[in-house]
Amino acid sequence: LIQLYLPLNILGFAYREIRQGLTDMEEMFRLLNVPAEVSDAPDAKPLAVTAGTVAFREVRFSYRPDREILKGVSFEVPPGRMLAIVGPTGAGKSTISRLLFRFYDASGGAVEVDGQDVRAVTQDSLRRAIGVVPQDTVLFNDTIAYNIAYGRPGATEAEVIEAAKLAQVHDFVLKLPEGYRTRVGERGLKLSGGEKQRVAIARTILKDPRILILDEATSALDTRTEQEIQAALRDVSRGRTTLVIAHRLSTVVEADEIIVLQEGRIAERGSHAALMARGGLYAEMWRRQSEAVAAAEAAARAEEDA
Numbered sequence: 001l002i003q004l005y006l007p008l009n010i011l012g013f014a015y016r017e018i019r020q021g022l023t024d025m026e027e028m029f030r031l032l033n034v035p036a037e038v039s040d041a042p043d044a045k046p047l048a049v050t051a052g053t054v055a056f057r058e059v060r061f062s063y064r065p066d067r068e069i070l071k072g073v074s075f076e077v078p079p080g081r082m083l084a085i086v087g088p089t090g091a092g093k094s095t096i097s098r099l100l101f102r103f104y105d106a107s108g109g110a111v112e113v114d115g116q117d118v119r120a121v122t123q124d125s126l127r128r129a130i131g132v133v134p135q136d137t138v139l140f141n142d143t144i145a146y147n148i149a150y151g152r153p154g155a156t157e158a159e160v161i162e163a164a165k166l167a168q169v170h171d172f173v174l175k176l177p178e179g180y181r182t183r184v185g186e187r188g189l190k191l192s193g194g195e196k197q198r199v200a201i202a203r204t205i206l207k208d209p210r211i212l213i214l215d216e217a218t219s220a221l222d223t224r225t226e227q228e229i230q231a232a233l234r235d236v237s238r239g240r241t242t243l244v245i246a247h248r249l250s251t252v253v254e255a256d257e258i259i260v261l262q263e264g265r266i267a268e269r270g271s272h273a274a275l276m277a278r279g280g281l282y283a284e285m286w287r288r289q290s291e292a293v294a295a296a297e298a299a300a301r302a303e304e305d306a
């Protein structure tokens with residue numbers, strides 16, 4: 001009975017939360033993964049963010065006792081650098097970002113920010129230091145200005161516009177019937193995936209976190225949208241310690257380090273050039289991806305010619 005009751009109960013909880021309009025992206029990120037409760041240690045202190053170093057030290061993790069998802073993962077991202085995490089579906093890429101955000105606690109090893117174990121600091125201070133740009137952003141049923149300002153409650157209109165410009169969404173907003181006062185979300189104007197992602201980027205620019213988690217969209221966007229989003233992501237990640245769950249070659253090429261995760265272990269690591277030269281899993285992944293891209297482009301050209 002317990003087994004049956006628990007998931008249903010959690011679903012009911014998630015549903016109610018969503019019904020109440022609780023659509024903060026970070027909350028969604030949490031809810032969609034139905035985490036176990038993590039609570040502040042009795043003596044938890046606020047995280048003291050200094051340079052913004054992120055380190056995983058021999059991290060082990062299982063969602064369920066019978067299946068270990070991370071089997072001793074170690075890396076260090078120096079301040080302001082970018083780590084790209086690649087690997088097959090189910091390898092544990094998103095799990096790494098969930099542990100950094102402390103939706104779950106590692107079962108072995110430690111996750112550290114500036115030398116502080118995330119289990120020893122308050123969740124509130126940790127989450128204020130980290131910005132998340134998810135694949136799918138959920139918008140509030142409110143104006144587009146409100147949706148952007150959410151990144152920093154109390155932001156002025158000028159700050160919202162500045163962030164929108166940096167996120168390359170300002171020109172789009174100006175073309176909407178009521179500009180920044182246009183209502184969006186489920187009951188308002190529906191935005192495309194690329195537009196929503198740019199709103200998420202604008203929010204993150206306002207939040208101004210030292211550490212950033214980017215979850216790149218797997219779905220194909222048109223080339224122009226993709227280039228605009230890439231440019232916006234590049235701008236927002238500049239000077240911030242960034243972990244990116246990377247699906248695009250352009251992102252990984254620019255990363256300072258790439259880790260290739262396979263079945264919960266780091267199978268390969270290094271720069272793009274080093275990994276290509278190695279001719280292993282990574283080189284094979286990109287060979288297949290390049291073929292897929294070339295085939296898609298050829299198909300698009302054939303359609304144009306027809």
Ligand code: ATP
Nearest residue numbers: 033034063064069088089090091092093094095096
């Ligand atoms: P993808 O590229 O498909 O997003 P990923 O590498 O990000 O995959 P994760 O989301 O980290 O993979 O998941 C790793 C493994 O953990 C998967 O096998 C997944 O089924 C499992 N898993 C993820 N979330 C949970 C959960 N809440 N409960 C139980 N198992 C889970």
